[in-house]
Amino acid sequence: MSTPAAPRPGADLLGPAPTYLPEQLHAPAEQALEQGVPAATVAAAAPAASLAWAVLAEDAVARADEAREVGDEPARLAHAVAAYAYARTGYHRGLDALRRSGWKGRGPVPWSHVPNQGYLRSVRALGAAAAHVGEADEVARLADLLLDGDPSLTPAG
Numbered sequence: 001m002s003t004p005a006a007p008r009p010g011a012d013l014l015g016p017a018p019t020y021l022p023e024q025l026h027a028p029a030e031q032a033l034e035q036g037v038p039a040a041t042v043a044a045a046a047p048a049a050s051l052a053w054a055v056l057a058e059d060a061v062a063r064a065d066e067a068r069e070v071g072d073e074p075a076r077l078a079h080a081v082a083a084y085a086y087a088r089t090g091y092h093r094g095l096d097a098l099r100r101s102g103w104k105g106r107g108p109v110p111w112s113h114v115p116n117q118g119y120l121r122s123v124r125a126l127g128a129a130a131a132h133v134g135e136a137d138e139v140a141r142l143a144d145l146l147l148d149g150d151p152s153l154t155p156a157g
Contacts, residue, residue: 016107019116021097026051026115043089048097051118053090057083057125061156064132080132087126094119109149120149128156 029049032042043052060083067076109116127142143155
């Protein structure tokens with residue numbers, strides 16, 4: 001029986017450190033949205049900013065929810081597919097930024113750091129859109145990803 005290796009000096013025994021996305025990626029999109037610039041315009045001008053994609057996705061999820069309430073299945077599916085595409089874009093742009101910031105695919109991505117919120121909102125919206133299209137495995141995977149990023153968040157779907 002071998003003895004487990006000792007942790008390397010300076011190793012983090014509590015898990016990965018939180019990842020914080022850079023302010024300069026988020027702030028211009030947030031400012032434009034606060035000034036009333038349409039989210040589609042912001043996404044086109046700053047496609048790397050997950051926040052604009054998250055807003056587009058959340059709006060499309062809300063329209064899908066409304067269509068479900070009135071029994072308009074074609075509209076529900078159209079809005080759900082749009083939400084899925086917007087959210088998937090925000091999610092992937094956020095993953096790119098997280099990786100550039102040192103994220104290794106797991107660990108804290110705190111909601112309290114405002115620039116992280118676009119990515120986290122995209123993950124949540126993607127879960128809601130995946131639920132609308134019946135993609136249960138994706139809903140569960142995204143819920144786990146969201147809770148790994150920040151356990152205080154509530155998954156959608």
